[in-house]
Amino acid sequence: MDAVKIVDSRGSACPGPITDLAKAYRNSKVGDVFELWATDKGVKPDAEAWAKKTGNEILEAREDPDKIVIKIKINKR
């Protein structure tokens, strides 16, 4: 399995993180796993909405002291 790819969107306001995720998604393949790092407070529901819309999967969503981390698995290209 390939290493987890980090998408660092810290400091970026909505809709920046989802946009960064969508850009990473463009060059992805099925089975890729991304970790989206963000500080925007809406990123968890937004990433869930994005995954639902694009047919991908949230593996984990957690709040670190300095950032929110969303782990996304690419199931659909």
Next chain:
Amino acid sequence: MSKLSIVVFSGTTDKLLSVGVLSQAAAAMGTEVRLFVTFWGLLSFTKGEKKMMLPKEFESMGPALMEGLKREKVSSWYDMIKEAKEFGAKVYACSMACGVMNIKKSDLDPIVDEMVGAATFLQQAEDGQMLFI
């Protein structure tokens, strides 16, 4: 594929920010985005510097708004539309309103793809979501 079409009627920065956020977010989610810029909206889609413009009743809040946008690192509405365009969003200028306001194709900002009529926009927007901002 889902579609979002926005009639951009207002030319003030507050409303254009909404246009920018929704366009960029929708485009990032794989939605087809189309903007139809008309009337006062056109004043912000001509070439040249994009100045902050607020409706009269909120004018006094301009500096606080500017500060908040800067602090939260919110992109400009123009940059958000540019991001949306990177995902394929289209920006159309209303041909009739351009005529009324004496705006020629060469006056329009390069962010505008084409000058079209209402029928073109409505036909392309068919069976999608439509907003009037």
